[in-house]
Amino acid sequence: VPLPETDLTARIRRQARKARAKALVAGIGDDSAVLRLPERHDLLVTTDFSIEGVHFRREWHPADSVGHRCLVRGLSDIAAMGGTPVAAFLSLAVPADLPQDWIDDFVNGLLELAARFKLPLAGGDTSESPGAVTADIIVTGAVPRGTALLRSGARPGDSIYVTGELGASAGVLHALMRGEQIAPNAKAARRHFYPEPRLALGEWLRDRKLASACIDLSDGLSTDLGHLCDESAVGALIYEHSLPRAPLPEALRFGASALHFALHGGEDYELLLTAAPKAKIPERIAKVPVRRIGEVIADKNHRAWLVDSHSQRKPLGRGGWEHFRE
Ligand SMILES: [Mg+2]
Numbered sequence: 001v002p003l004p005e006t007d008l009t010a011r012i013r014r015q016a017r018k019a020r021a022k023a024l025v026a027g028i029g030d031d032s033a034v035l036r037l038p039e040r041h042d043l044l045v046t047t048d049f050s051i052e053g054v055h056f057r058r059e060w061h062p063a064d065s066v067g068h069r070c071l072v073r074g075l076s077d078i079a080a081m082g083g084t085p086v087a088a089f090l091s092l093a094v095p096a097d098l099p100q101d102w103i104d105d106f107v108n109g110l111l112e113l114a115a116r117f118k119l120p121l122a123g124g125d126t127s128e129s130p131g132a133v134t135a136d137i138i139v140t141g142a143v144p145r146g147t148a149l150l151r152s153g154a155r156p157g158d159s160i161y162v163t164g165e166l167g168a169s170a171g172v173l174h175a176l177m178r179g180e181q182i183a184p185n186a187k188a189a190r191r192h193f194y195p196e197p198r199l200a201l202g203e204w205l206r207d208r209k210l211a212s213a214c215i216d217l218s219d220g221l222s223t224d225l226g227h228l229c230d231e232s233a234v235g236a237l238i239y240e241h242s243l244p245r246a247p248l249p250e251a252l253r254f255g256a257s258a259l260h261f262a263l264h265g266g267e268d269y270e271l272l273l274t275a276a277p278k279a280k281i282p283e284r285i286a287k288v289p290v291r292r293i294g295e296v297i298a299d300k301n302h303r304a305w306l307v308d309s310h311s312q313r314k315p316l317g318r319g320g321w322e323h324f325r326e
Pocket of ligand 1: 076080216
């Protein structure tokens with residue numbers, strides 16, 4: 001059973017003390033947090049829900065993984081903008097019969113990831129939920145004025161790049177849905193349970209002004225590429241053979257396609273970026289492989305196409321990941 005609300009807030013405050021940061025003038029304990037940005041910086045703000053039954057299941061995801069994934073959703077958005085995270089805020093509603101241990105592990109999973117980026121938990125709210133565990137994470141970040149990476153800067157002729165490998169998270173989720181037992185700490189499974197936000201990579205791109213547009217892959221390549229094409233008013237060609245596909249879990253060797261997960265699977269939290277043809281994008285940035293997977297084309301309908309090894313084009317539909325709604 002969770003602690004009463006005031007005790008719960010006090011407990012989270014004690015847990016949150018681990019990470020202090022220069023930018024935080026006042027945090028939990030005042031009516032509002034006071035954040036101090038470096039001079040001549042823009043503030044980034046992003047907010048994301050993590051809802052039981054939609055984004056995670058208690059029977060599949062350990063509480064610390066739920067906390068980690070909750071914060072990654074926000075941190076990945078800051079990474080996509082080229083931002084440096086400044087402070088996080090958590091609003092958490094839990095059912096009356098939830099064990100306090102679950103909440104402790106959730107908060108610890110979230111704070112362990114936050115500590116790695118010296119990110120303070122600077123406030124939030126707690127409440128009882130009539131049903132599902134519901135967490136709303138707000139992450140703030142900063143960029144030197146005018147340098148945020150936007151979705152809207154891609155131009156015909158630009159190259160399209162992706163970081164890391166795609167489809168690992170969806171592969172694990174698919175195995176879980178099939179009733180397979182997956183150890184959260186197994187190397188291949190960590191990409192689903194403990195994904196890595198690409199913050200250093202985003203900052204690297206921002207500082208060098210090499211990317212014309214950028215987005216993080218939370219809903220899947222086909223869907224997020226679609227958002228980028230819409231915002232930039234362009235189309236895209238994706239070369240099937242150049243997609244970095246994550247190997248599938250053992251349990252999915254048959255009847256599942258690594259290409260399908262790479263194209264449509266969500267929650268990899270890699271970055272998709274575009275850059276002018278003459279921009280020199282290294283093969284590795286901040287220790288993460290970066291692959292050229294396609295190019296931006298002019299298309300007033302903002303369509304994307306998959307190009308196979310025979311140079312045949314097929315439309316790349318936006319097959320966005322619908323979490324577990326089947
Ligand atoms: Mg995003």
